[in-house]
Amino acid sequence: xxxxxIILLLLPAAFAVGQESVSKKWYNAINVGTNIGTDIxxxxxxxxxxxxxxxxxxxxALKIGxxxxxxLYDYQPNAFIPLYAExxxxxxxxxxxxxxxxxxxxxxxxKENEWQQYENKPGGAYFRPSLGLKFTNKSGLATxxxxxxxxxxxxxxxxxxxxxxxxxxxxxxxxxxxxxxxxFVF
Amino acid sequence: xxxxxxxxxxxxxxxxxxxxxxxEDKCKNERTYTYYxxxxxxxxxxxxxxQSEAPRTLENPGKMFFYGNYMLVNEIRExxxxxxNADPANPVIEKFIPIPGNVDIAAxxxxxxxxxxxxxxxxxxxxxxxPVLKDRDENVFDNxxxxxxxxxxxxxxxxxxxxxxxxxxxxxxxxxFANDDAGGVxxxxxxGGGATVNVGNQGGNLTIAGxxxxxxxxxxxxxxxxxxxMIVCDITSPSxxxxxxxxxxxxxxxxxxxxxxxxxxxxxxxxxxxxxAVPTQPTQLSVFEHARACDPVYVSxxxxxxxxxxxxxxxxxxxxMEVVDITDLTNPTLLRSYPMQHPxxxxxxxxxxxxxxxxxxLKVFDKTNxxxxxxxxxxxxxxxxxxISLTPERVMVIGSDGFYQFDTTDPNNIQEISLIPTR
Numbered sequence: 001x002x003x004x005x006i007i008l009l010l011l012p013a014a015f016a017v018g019q020e021s022v023s024k025k026w027y028n029a030i031n032v033g034t035n036i037g038t039d040i041x042x043x044x045x046x047x048x049x050x051x052x053x054x055x056x057x058x059x060x061a062l063k064i065g066x067x068x069x070x071x072l073y074d075y076q077p078n079a080f081i082p083l084y085a086e087x088x089x090x091x092x093x094x095x096x097x098x099x100x101x102x103x104x105x106x107x108x109x110x111k112e113n114e115w116q117q118y119e120n121k122p123g124g125a126y127f128r129p130s131l132g133l134k135f136t137n138k139s140g141l142a143t144x145x146x147x148x149x150x151x152x153x154x155x156x157x158x159x160x161x162x163x164x165x166x167x168x169x170x171x172x173x174x175x176x177x178x179x180x181x182x183x184f185v186f
Numbered sequence: 187x188x189x190x191x192x193x194x195x196x197x198x199x200x201x202x203x204x205x206x207x208x209x210e211d212k213c214k215n216e217r218t219y220t221y222y223x224x225x226x227x228x229x230x231x232x233x234x235x236x237q238s239e240a241p242r243t244l245e246n247p248g249k250m251f252f253y254g255n256y257m258l259v260n261e262i263r264e265x266x267x268x269x270x271n272a273d274p275a276n277p278v279i280e281k282f283i284p285i286p287g288n289v290d291i292a293a294x295x296x297x298x299x300x301x302x303x304x305x306x307x308x309x310x311x312x313x314x315x316x317p318v319l320k321d322r323d324e325n326v327f328d329n330x331x332x333x334x335x336x337x338x339x340x341x342x343x344x345x346x347x348x349x350x351x352x353x354x355x356x357x358x359x360x361x362x363f364a365n366d367d368a369g370g371v372x373x374x375x376x377x378g379g380g381a382t383v384n385v386g387n388q389g390g391n392l393t394i395a396g397x398x399x400x401x402x403x404x405x406x407x408x409x410x411x412x413x414x415x416m417i418v419c420d421i422t423s424p425s426x427x428x429x430x431x432x433x434x435x436x437x438x439x440x441x442x443x444x445x446x447x448x449x450x451x452x453x454x455x456x457x458x459x460x461x462x463a464v465p466t467q468p469t470q471l472s473v474f475e476h477a478r479a480c481d482p483v484y485v486s487x488x489x490x491x492x493x494x495x496x497x498x499x500x501x502x503x504x505x506x507m508e509v510v511d512i513t514d515l516t517n518p519t520l521l522r523s524y525p526m527q528h529p530x531x532x533x534x535x536x537x538x539x540x541x542x543x544x545x546x547x548l549k550v551f552d553k554t555n556x557x558x559x560x561x562x563x564x565x566x567x568x569x570x571x572x573x574i575s576l577t578p579e580r581v582m583v584i585g586s587d588g589f590y591q592f593d594t595t596d597p598n599n600i601q602e603i604s605l606i607p608t609r
Contacts, residue, residue: 037209037210037211038209038210038211039210039211040210040211040212040213040352040353042210045211149209164220164344165220166218166219166220166346167217167218167219167220168217168218168219169215169216169217169218170215170216170217171213171214171215171216171353172212172213172214172215172216173211173212173213173353174211174212174213175211176209176210176211176212177209178209
């Protein structure tokens with residue numbers, strides 16, 4: 001898995017160097033999808049992702065932007081608001097274009113129930129590299145589908161200390177899922 | 187081409203669903219918590235022969251008991267210091283009587299009643315330096331958990347544990363709130379220090395206990411507070427107490443103050459008043475409820491003085507003294523509350539009220555008008571949790587710093603007569 005991630009990270013840069021066409025325009029993208037994996041109890045979990053991003057299209061192989069979204073992991077802590085930077089680019093200029101896409105940022109955890117009211121760290125790192133296909137039309141609107149790996153790191157504290165009775169917890173959770181999304185780029 | 191793309195997408199989706207087992211969430215939990223480690227003692231270690239030995243230094247003093255020219259000071263869960271107090275300016279610890287688990291004391295004449303973890307011991311203290319065990323009533327106090335036939339859990343010791351566990355460990359998400367109640371054992375630390383005033387003049391010896399006692403004597407009956415019940419013992423024959431019955435009072439009862447034909451019982455949630463006209467069968471007349479807090483009770487005339495304090499194990503958030511009008515014992519009513527710092531035991535002598543304020547020392551009040559109890563003096567800089575006032579001018583105070591005797595002739599200038607310090 002580590003090798004796959006490294007390849008996905010390096011691939012866009014290497015590919016971008018080889019591209020010559022320049023587009024220089026703003027882009028917007030909306031994606032919805034699902035994340036699938038198993039929790040610490042080996043139970044299959046299927047979550048939901050929604051993303052909106054915008055950025056600058058330096059050239060077809062290199063677009064850099066920022067985005068915000070919502071992720072539900074179907075596991076405590078289950079809801080996050082990720083804020084991220086993204087880099088994406090197309091591998092060709094044909095009607096159907098393979099592309100790479102990477103999101104790196106921070107996901108803020110939304111408190112999910114009352115018993116965790118003492119948790120006071122808001123979330124953790126967010127990372128999602130992916131590869132996909134983009135289907136373009138003449139109007140400039142493109143639809144896309146991509147497949148990737150999604151990681152949400154969450155570190156938070158619990159402090160139930162009461163008088164001289166101490167109970168402190170530092171908990172680190174890493175949710176790692178396969179991610180499939182469909183979207184629009186305009 | 188389109189068929190190829192559809193195939194790729196379809197395979198991706200299907201593959202994702204079937205590959206989910208390759209990606210698994212990870213979770214580590216680093217926790218630091220207070221662990222209450224049970225301390226066991228065998229019956230042989232608990233039921234040792236009772237005989238005095240060389241004096242020890244005070245280390246963790248608990249309740250105190252005035253007995254003629256002697257003071258008995260409890261070393262919590264260890265036994266009794268016998269202090270010769272004939273000269274209050276120079277008290278001398280003469281002996282130590284090892285009694286495992288001892289926290290409470292009561293006396294009738296030359297007979298002393300003490301707890302020995304789950305047992306009640308009756309000691310002849312005609313020669314207080316050489317007490318003689320006259321009777322042992324086994325398993326009177328049933329709040330000690332015995333995991334086997336060999337011994338009991340006597341108390342719990344706090345240790346801090348740091349560990350890292352996987353979140354799917356069976357401990358994760360389980361609140362291991364091990365505390366004094368865990369395992370069915372309840373060691374009430376609130377009783378670890380204190381005094382009720384059960385005043386008597388038994389067999390020629392003036393005896394006075396403090397305001398936080400769990401043992402109380404009224405006439406020929408000894409009343410013992412368990413965690414929720416009052417155990418009634420007939421001590422017509424002092425050296426051979428006859429345990430008669432138990433009366434349910436309520437959870438968290440802590441102190442007992444016999445007063446005339448009535449018993450005033452302080453609990454963590456209120457003050458119970460029992461009619462003791464039939465000593466073998468006390469009946470509850472009323473309960474004066476208050477916020478959850480520790481509360482010694484002292485009764486004087488038509489008023490009961492109740493101190494409430496916060497902190498473990500009392501759980502409360504109140505620090506105050508309440509004056510309760512008990513003219514109608516079936517309907518006690520709050521006359522007035524006075525804010526305090528951290529009140530513990532108290533004592534009254536004539537119009538003076540002495541109040542231990544924990545780490546804030548000792549305060550003296552004029553209670554001539556219960557509706558306007560006025561502070562007239564204090565002495566700070568030491569820890570005080572219980573007090574016995576022999577006269578309005580002389581008090582004895584026990585606290586974690588040691589056993590103090592003060593001259594309170596001038597409440598504005600309380601003079602230390604003597605101190606037996608803790609180690």
